[in-house]
Every structure is written in structure tokens, then in C-alpha cells.
Amino acid sequence: MRTSPKHKLSKSAIKAWRISTLIFMLFLFLVPLTLWMYSYFGDGQLSLWLIIAITVLLVVVAALVILFVPEVRWQRWSYQVDKHEVDLQSGIFIITRTLVPIKRVQHVDTRQGPILRSYGLADVTISTAATTHRIPALNEETAEQMRDQISKFARLAKEDV
Template structure:
């Protein structure tokens, strides 16, 4: 039986995901403020405003503190000679096996936040889908990209 994947993504992912949560929360607060303002102007029931305000307090707590921690703890990956295994999910665990013979190409990508924290994501492309290993250290991501590419070439030659 194949063991569960053991490698973790960078702990800096927590910081990046929390900053993303703050940005998302700020946008949510702006939308909530506009909605509450419109509700007040059109003299609609106050309980709707109260629900919106409560949600505007609860969601940031979840998206800034709880979900990034749970997401980081649940993310695992392993690259083996014949497959790549990914495990993720907070409430629903998903384990994915990507056979090396199916790998077409491998990319790394960085958004502004990942670049600031010297992180990169590795994206493994197959004919049908793309699988992402998020928030690895830049050097680790580059090494992993070349390693997977090399294994995919070897797997292709063996077929």
C-alpha cells in the first residue's frame, strides 16, 4: 500500500493566505457597508443589516485565522518515480494521484504576494487538468519543476 504523502508546503503560505484573507475581507466590508447604507436609505428592515454586519465580522475571522491554518495543516504532497500524490482539503479530504506518464509539462508561477515572500507554486499539466502544489520556497519549486519534468521524460521513454 502506498503511504500518505509526507512533504509539506512552506509555512510562509500561512502569511500569504492570511494577507489574501485580509484583502478579501476589506472588499467584503466595503460591499457590506454599501449594502447597509442602501438598506438604510430605502428604509428596509433593520434585521437584514444586523445579519450582514454579523457575517462581516465572522467571515474575516474564518478567512484570516482559521481556514489558512487548517488549509496549511491539511496540504501534503509527494513526488515518486511513477506518480505525484497530492492531499488537500479542510472538510473534504482529496487525494490525487497523477501518473508521470500523463504529465505533459510543468510550470512554476508567482503572484505578487508569493514573490514578496519568495514562494512559488508548481503547476503540473496533464491532457485533462492542471494540478497545483501551492506556496513552495522558490528554490524548492524550481528543483521540483525540473525533477518532475525529468521523471515525466523518463516515464514517457519507458512507454
């Protein structure tokens, strides 16, 4: 087994991920909120303590998820691209290592949501006839450079045949 891929994601990925997780978590808080509204405006059957307990639990989980998960995720993510292959490693508990021959790449694109854009980051998506692989949160320039490189390599590799 060869060693892990060389390159890491951009450090600011952690911040961007924290914000997107935070937004997701905020949606989860709608659950106790609805419960509270239900018991307040409707005929209050639910005990207030239950709602508070759910809320507290959510706060704790959210704090853990927001603080630690992006950090670990960043640490586990690495990638390497050369003219023969794309080599990716990721995963928080389950470590996934993926290898894509450059020749199989059908198209590459970069994507950028509002959060990533505000941190100057972009995702690179690599598609083959069967699979789609995403390298998340790279620097904008790195992402664009990589997109162009992969598509060039893929073209060269195919001409080679």
C-alpha cells in the first residue's frame, strides 16, 4: 500500500464547513421550536422539560459537530493528481481511498456556493462514466488550475491510445 496522497485541502475549508454545518444545525432547531409552538398555542400536552431537554441535547451535539467534525474531516482529506491518475483519501470514521485513471475522466468542473465563495474556495468535481468524485474546498486558483490540468491530462491520455 502506498502512502497517503500528498496534498491537503485549503485550511479555510474548516471555517467554511463550520458555517455550513451551523446553518444545517439551525434547521434542526426547528424541531424543538415547532414542539414548543405546538404546546404553547395548541393545547399544551407536552412537558416543557422535554422540549428543553431536546434543545440542550441538540446544542451539545451541534457544538461537537461544528467544533470537531470539520477539523477531523480536513485532517483526513488528501489528494494527489498527476498525468496518470487521481488519488483521493477521505472519511471521518470510514477511510475511503479512491483511484481514478485520468483516461476515464469524462469531465471536470468547479463549483462554488455562497459560503465557499466568501472564503475564496471552490469544489472540483471529477466525473467518469460510472462515478462522480468531489474534491471539496480548494483555493479558487488551485481549483481552476486543477480543473484545466485534469482535462488536459485526460485529453492527452486519450490521444495517446
